[in-house]
Amino acid sequence: MTKYTMYSKMIVHSLLRRRSRMFVALLAVAIGATVLSGLVTIYYDVPRQMGREFRSYGANLILIPAGDSQVVAETDVARATELLPQEQLVGIASYLYGRIKVNEQPIMVAGIHFQEVKKVSPFWQIRGNWPEEQAGDILIGAEVAELLKVEPGQSVTLAAGESERKAKVAGIVRTGGTEENYIFTDLPMLQQMLNKEGQVSVTQVSVMATEAELTTFTKTAGDKVPAVTPRLVKRVTQSEEMVLGKLQALVYLVTIVVLLLTLICVATTMMAVVAERRKEIGLKKALGAENRSIVLEFLGEGLMLGLLGGLLGTVLGFFFAQSVSVNVFGRMISFQPLIACMALIVSIMVTGVACLIPVKTATSVEPAIVLRGE
Amino acid sequence: MFWQILKGSLVRQRQKMFMVAITIALGVSLTTAMLNVMLDVGDKVNRELKAYGANITVTPRSASILHDFYGVEAGGAGQYLQESELGKLKTIFWANNIVDFSPILETRAIIGQTASEITLVGTWFNHRLDLPTGETVETGIKQLKSWWSVEGNWVQESSQGAMLGSMAASRLGLQIGDEIDLVIPGSDRTAKVKIEGVFNSGGPEDEEIFVPLGLAQKLTNLPGKVGKIEVSAITTPENELARKAAHDPKSLSLKEWETWYCTAYVGAIAYQIEEAITGAHAKPVRQVAESEGAILQKTQLLMLLITVLSLIGSTLGISNLLTASVMERNREVGLLKALGADDTEVLVLTLSQILFTGIAGGFAGYFLGLGFAQIIGQTVFSAAVAAKPMVIPIVMVLVVLVTLTGSLPAIRMLVSLRPAEVLHGR
Numbered sequence: 001m002t003k004y005t006m007y008s009k010m011i012v013h014s015l016l017r018r019r020s021r022m023f024v025a026l027l028a029v030a031i032g033a034t035v036l037s038g039l040v041t042i043y044y045d046v047p048r049q050m051g052r053e054f055r056s057y058g059a060n061l062i063l064i065p066a067g068d069s070q071v072v073a074e075t076d077v078a079r080a081t082e083l084l085p086q087e088q089l090v091g092i093a094s095y096l097y098g099r100i101k102v103n104e105q106p107i108m109v110a111g112i113h114f115q116e117v118k119k120v121s122p123f124w125q126i127r128g129n130w131p132e133e134q135a136g137d138i139l140i141g142a143e144v145a146e147l148l149k150v151e152p153g154q155s156v157t158l159a160a161g162e163s164e165r166k167a168k169v170a171g172i173v174r175t176g177g178t179e180e181n182y183i184f185t186d187l188p189m190l191q192q193m194l195n196k197e198g199q200v201s202v203t204q205v206s207v208m209a210t211e212a213e214l215t216t217f218t219k220t221a222g223d224k225v226p227a228v229t230p231r232l233v234k235r236v237t238q239s240e241e242m243v244l245g246k247l248q249a250l251v252y253l254v255t256i257v258v259l260l261l262t263l264i265c266v267a268t269t270m271m272a273v274v275a276e277r278r279k280e281i282g283l284k285k286a287l288g289a290e291n292r293s294i295v296l297e298f299l300g301e302g303l304m305l306g307l308l309g310g311l312l313g314t315v316l317g318f319f320f321a322q323s324v325s326v327n328v329f330g331r332m333i334s335f336q337p338l339i340a341c342m343a344l345i346v347s348i349m350v351t352g353v354a355c356l357i358p359v360k361t362a363t364s365v366e367p368a369i370v371l372r373g374e
Numbered sequence: 375m376f377w378q379i380l381k382g383s384l385v386r387q388r389q390k391m392f393m394v395a396i397t398i399a400l401g402v403s404l405t406t407a408m409l410n411v412m413l414d415v416g417d418k419v420n421r422e423l424k425a426y427g428a429n430i431t432v433t434p435r436s437a438s439i440l441h442d443f444y445g446v447e448a449g450g451a452g453q454y455l456q457e458s459e460l461g462k463l464k465t466i467f468w469a470n471n472i473v474d475f476s477p478i479l480e481t482r483a484i485i486g487q488t489a490s491e492i493t494l495v496g497t498w499f500n501h502r503l504d505l506p507t508g509e510t511v512e513t514g515i516k517q518l519k520s521w522w523s524v525e526g527n528w529v530q531e532s533s534q535g536a537m538l539g540s541m542a543a544s545r546l547g548l549q550i551g552d553e554i555d556l557v558i559p560g561s562d563r564t565a566k567v568k569i570e571g572v573f574n575s576g577g578p579e580d581e582e583i584f585v586p587l588g589l590a591q592k593l594t595n596l597p598g599k600v601g602k603i604e605v606s607a608i609t610t611p612e613n614e615l616a617r618k619a620a621h622d623p624k625s626l627s628l629k630e631w632e633t634w635y636c637t638a639y640v641g642a643i644a645y646q647i648e649e650a651i652t653g654a655h656a657k658p659v660r661q662v663a664e665s666e667g668a669i670l671q672k673t674q675l676l677m678l679l680i681t682v683l684s685l686i687g688s689t690l691g692i693s694n695l696l697t698a699s700v701m702e703r704n705r706e707v708g709l710l711k712a713l714g715a716d717d718t719e720v721l722v723l724t725l726s727q728i729l730f731t732g733i734a735g736g737f738a739g740y741f742l743g744l745g746f747a748q749i750i751g752q753t754v755f756s757a758a759v760a761a762k763p764m765v766i767p768i769v770m771v772l773v774v775l776v777t778l779t780g781s782l783p784a785i786r787m788l789v790s791l792r793p794a795e796v797l798h799g800r
Contacts, residue, residue, distance in 0.1 A: 028695075034687070035684065174660065176661070177661060235426065246422050258683075265400055324676065
């Protein structure tokens with residue numbers, strides 16, 4: 001019992017009495033642990049956060065009517081999309097295509113829910129405004145706008161069969177794609193005009209999921225809801241997989257390099273701090289201490305430093321990762337206990353090992369030589 | 375005398391000084407590697423994002439509306455682009471930013487064996503093109519549509535081969551190796567092609583058949599004409615100026631217009647393509663162009679923050695070690711002071727020792743860092759990371775700053791040191 005009291009007393013006192021130097025060592029360990037926990041947290045979090053960014057490429061999954069049918073019931077689409085992981089869903093935009101007359105000209109038309117399309121296809125450039133839901137306003141493709149010579153704010157006449165109505169052009173859509181040849185109305189309004197209540201032609205889904213997850217979904221949804229055929233938008237899913245993989249590899253390698261160098265830095269600092277205590281070791285040996293007890297004492301000190309520095313660093317590292325996430329992605333991250341534990345263990349280990357190397361060389365020296373100096 | 379002391383201390387304490395130099399070298403190599411990677415990451419990621427395919431489509435100015443709305447195939451000049459003009463894409467101001475491009479000529483055809491109608495697309499698969507500048511480029515949809523998964527082979531340019539979309543293949547019951555007759559409805563032009571590959575693109579192309587451009591031109595009787603060009607270009611993320619220009623390039627002031635024209639905005643590149651190719655209308659594909667910018671900015675910001683963290687880390691690490699190494703030399707300094715050296719002399723001596731070690735370590739670290747940057751570049755992007763010259767002054771300033779500030783606490787201690795106390799020992 002007394003042996004342990006003495007042991008702990010020696011360690012605590014050596015830490016306290018040599019405050020300035022121990023502070024230097026503590027700082028070194030803390031920096032190492034900060035870099036470690038911060039970078040590993042970022043590495044762990046990046047694919048998830050980046051995956052969200054990649055959703056700006058638009059839908060990665062489309063649901064089309066099965067077989068030769070041109071339309072599918074909205075209820076069937078809803079049943080299929082319920083099978084998707086709801087919290088990873090970015091948006092579901094249904095389209096109903098048709099042909100109507102706009103100002104007496106036959107134009108292709110798509111009925112959409114504007115709010116959903118805005119979520120699924122954030123790349124649409126709108127001159128003017130997005131229409132309010134249910135207001136009856138329309139969006140108009142840039143090519144059509146040129147053809148009809150209309151500007152945002154003007155009104156056009158929509159005619160399909162018997163029904164005819166006036167609608168205000170809220171904005172002009174520019175995408176560089178086929179959307180520029182369409183006009184877009186509110187979905188229920190078009191369903192009514194074309195007598196296709198409750199029906200849609202195609203549904204675009206934007207969901208944060210890997211290609212493999214999406215492939216399994218297309219199988220299960222195809223089996224459970226036979227009326228729809230889910231298809232991957234390969235261009236988006238495959239490219240996302242590829243680019244995201246590269247990005248992750250980049251962060252991974254950078255993390256490894258930074259960690260390696262930081263740990264070596266920590267180790268050299270610890271070695272320098274311990275190496276200057278050769279005299280102390282010599283004195284202890286002269287007083288009759290065994291090599292084993294000297295090693296144990298220094299190890300105890302090292303572990304203590306590693307623990308303190310590691311704790312400090314882990315907390316700092318989390319805040320660093322948090323600020324990166326907030327600044328880059330505008331989102332918070334959750335605390336990962338596993339990473340914190342790992343950072344703590346690594347910093348204790350590195351400090352311990354870094355302490356032992358100079359102590360080993362010091363203990364092998366004759367005390368008389370060390371005590372005489374040089 | 376000064377030099378003798380300096381040299382003596384460096385040689386005699388070479389082990390300690392070596393350690394300091396190593397730590398500085400590690401810190402500097404980290405800084406160099408991270409700065410180089412950070413400065414280059416935008417370019418590299420941008421190239422990766424080319425996997426998303428074309429971001430500019432070029433169509434004939436007058437044909438676009440007629441065809442899209444009424445399906446009218448009006449003949450005559452002006453409805454098509456000239457195949458011979460494609461090389462001009464590589465002569466515009468931002469020619470180096472144009473990575474891949476491919477012409478498209480579409481028509482409806484009937485497959486003789488099954489009597490079913492299909493969209494026939496003539497294109498370049500992997501075409502060697504001689505440029506007016508004397509260079510040759512290899513381009514085509516093999517590069518442009520990297521996400522296609524292909525069973526069988528890509529078609530050779532000269533062959534009578536075709537590639538069939540996966541949905542069309544399963545609908546018509548055709549397989550790789552089958553020979554089919556293509557007939558243009560309402561004419562007697564036919565061709566026999568062999569299906570060399572079946573592709574799955576996950577898009578509308580899955581319902582189409584792709585043949586070499588020359589064959590499509592023969593079938594449609596439109597020699598040397600193309601209907602559309604898809605272009606993949608490396609672009610700068612959009613900003614306010616680019617949006618203003620996209621709305622109407624004429625609304626810019628002369629100075630703004632110059633900046634816009636000489637920046638690789640997708641709009642500016644499209645504008646230059648219109649200038650180069652007669653009767654062309656180049657449209658940026660917003661889906662690709664906008665998203666690229668967003669992802670690029672996020673990646674760069676992420677790398678910047680990681681770089682800052684590693685910079686702070688290595689700075690603190692170096693200054694820590696310096697403090698430790700100066701502190702342990704208090705006896706030597708005590709002796710110097712006892713022999714009559716004043717504070718300035720002691721300071722100059724210590725600082726020059728540190729700076730000397732720092733510069734040596736920094737030099738080694740810079741090259742080590744370049745090595746690290748190359749490892750990262752090769753492993754992740756399979757391309758070398760360009761060694762930016764601007765990293766050198768940054769690193770130099772950093773080394774001097776870090777070694778000096780790092781030794782500040784130690785210097786304070788040295789100045790307040792009382793020789794008698796130290797020499798006597800505690």
